[in-house]
Amino acid sequence: MKTTRKLKLTIIGDEETRKEQYKIIREEQYQQYKALNLCMTLLNTHNILNSYNTGAENKLNAQIDSIDKKIEQAKKELEKKGLKESKVSKLKETIEFLENDREKLKDEYLNSSKFRSDIDEKMKEMYIKDMYTVVQNQVNFRARDMMSLVTQRARKDFKNSLKNGMAKGERSLTNYKRDFPLMTRGERWLKFEYDKDSDDILINWIHGIKFKVLLGYKKNENSIELRHTLHKVINKEYKICDSSMQFDRNNNLILNLTLDIPDKQNNNYIEKRTLGVDLGIKYPAYVCLNDDTYIRSHIGESLELLKQREQFKDRRKRLQQQLKNVKGGKGRNKKLSALNKLSDNERNFARTYNHMISKRIVEFAKKHRCEFINLEKLTKDGFDNNILSNWSYYELQNMIEYKAKREGIEVRYIDPAYTSQKCSRCGYIDKENRQTQEKFKCLKCEFEINADHNAAINIARALD
Ligand SMILES: [Zn+2]
Known part of the structure; x- marks a missing residue:
């Protein structure tokens, strides 16, 4: 079962180091914000071009259908007995004219759908497969893994907004805010340990940054439970999943730690109690x-x-x-x-x-x-x-x-x-x-x- 705990963190080190490292986190968060919005825009552009062309094809289809009907009508007319010679030749002329039109539209339709499948392929290549490259030219991440975290996230959010009615205009594109939490890998990036000299819980992150978890001095329900949970994290009983960090409005650095907690087996219950x-x-x-x-x-x-x-x-x-x-x-x-x-x-x-x-x-x-x-x-x-x-x-x-x-x-x-x-x-x-x-x-x-x-x-x- 997945669950999230909020941890208040502080960076360990001298004044100079801390200042520099907080700056690194903020800068990475800023790059992530730009990258996420870029990805969203790219995904959406692709989607709009795609549906625009589908729209054009639908329109052509409707035109062809309507010409079909007119031709059918004219042919029925022609079958009537006792028509004047001039009327017959006029009808024949109309049919020929309409059939000509229909051919043109059919060509146009084929071109359009070929264009769409071509553009679809190109877009996929450019925007989906190489979304990395496109975005990478605009942003500057310190950690290489950030790119895959960002593209995964944007794709997931984009899919969700489509599912939730964006295509119908019931919802607009996700717009990531400047303070969107900085995503972080789990196990690989967050290494928990006890401080050797005290009870403090430390986290080794990337870029050589080391955090201390601030658990507070009050021995309330929250902090006892949290300490207990983190003990199990350190003992590897709980698995750390991809998480995120952000600054709260008092400028505290908060880690939203996502954990996978194994379900305990309850073999001890009285049936149906x-x-x-x-x-x-x-x-x-x-x-x-x-x-x-x-x-x-x-x-x-x-x-x-x-x-x-x-x-x-x-x-x-x-x-x-x-x-x-x-x-x-x-x-x-x-x-x-x-x-x-x-x-x-x-x-x-x-x-x-x-x-x-x-x-x-x-x-x-x-x-x-x-x-x-x-x-x-x-x-x-x-x-x-x-x-x-x-x-x-x-x-x-x-x-x-x-x-x-x-x-x-x-x-x-x-x-x-x-x-x-x-x-x-x-x-x-x-x-x-x-x-x-x-x-x-x-x-x-x-x-x-x-x-x-x-x-x-x-x-x-x-x-x-
Ligand atoms: Zn009663």
């Missing part, structure tokens, strides 16, 4: 087994989440107010960067929170030897009943999915309709069954249960 996950208001998640509904748990507390969110909101409000009061210049920039930093912190907080919740859900499933985890499918309208935003829920789903997969547990998505209204004992569905946010009481069989627990049971059993 499923964990249902309900996302709620009081608790971010409530989990329950399908075959033993007494085994259940809530994951996390919403209160802490709400409190933290309020704090972010207050701080944002204050900063925005202050921003209104400063006129410009340094003060304004300072406030703006404080706002950006706040957004980063908020994102990081939400991400860390999702990591924690997803980890605990998967741990629960593993502990109770589940074969499956059932999640509610996120609908277009989203949920109104949960504490997380839809985007955050989507992120949480992804995290649960890849963490489960690593343990050999399969995640299934179920239809979220009625999970909170249905009685988990008798199956009776009624909006009124859920009496309050917390209390569920079936109007038919009078079964009483915690509402989140009831929903989690329904989710766990949805595919039984």
Whole structure:
């Protein structure tokens, strides 16, 4: 399974070396940006010329068809009895004239299609096979491999934009931005190792550049998991795939490290045992087994989440107010960067929170030897009943999915309709069954249960 981790990097070396090497990375990124856009333009030119000529041929074909019809009509006319001599000779003349025209158009058609296949061949030669040469004349890469990374990428993106409706005008050509992440080879270019004297993780890249991974001092969920992952990279348990690097808005160098993580075999599960996950208001998640509904748990507390969110909101409000009061210049920039930093912190907080919740859900499933985890499918309208935003829920789903997969547990998505209204004992569905946010009481069989627990049971059993 492929997964990507973001690592903050710093170059190791004296001031002079570092300055020079950062410059190398930026320059290579600039060359890549030019090369990618060039490739796109070349691919598109080829494509347009191709479809232009096809268009011309279609037009000729239509003209020939219409002349065919006219000739047929004239011939039918001719077969009629009792026509005047002058009419007959006029019709014959018309037919001859039209047939002449048709021959000319047919010639034109043949020429055009031959021209197209010729040009097609030439274009292929020039633009596809020798895209290397064309682009190489315009850009100047330090690393030779960059050319193949660039052409591969451009071809893939071009194919995708064609597939996604570019030919129909529903989408335009991919336009690479100046800050498009610099692509880097995986295993061959990124050599991870531990520093001999400390716990630091180092990367030997090309051009003699050596990075240190900045893992941060906070011992939070993120950095512990990251350290664990990188340990497996160094031990060659995880394979490094082609990755990329970029500078974030605070000018930090970020490596988007793509890894291929082998799926663990889960031979230990109890067949068909499923964990249902309900996302709620009081608790971010409530989990329950399908075959033993007494085994259940809530994951996390919403209160802490709400409190933290309020704090972010207050701080944002204050900063925005202050921003209104400063006129410009340094003060304004300072406030703006404080706002950006706040957004980063908020994102990081939400991400860390999702990591924690997803980890605990998967741990629960593993502990109770589940074969499956059932999640509610996120609908277009989203949920109104949960504490997380839809985007955050989507992120949480992804995290649960890849963490489960690593343990050999399969995640299934179920239809979220009625999970909170249905009685988990008798199956009776009624909006009124859920009496309050917390209390569920079936109007038919009078079964009483915690509402989140009831929903989690329904989710766990949805595919039984
Ligand atoms: Zn009931």
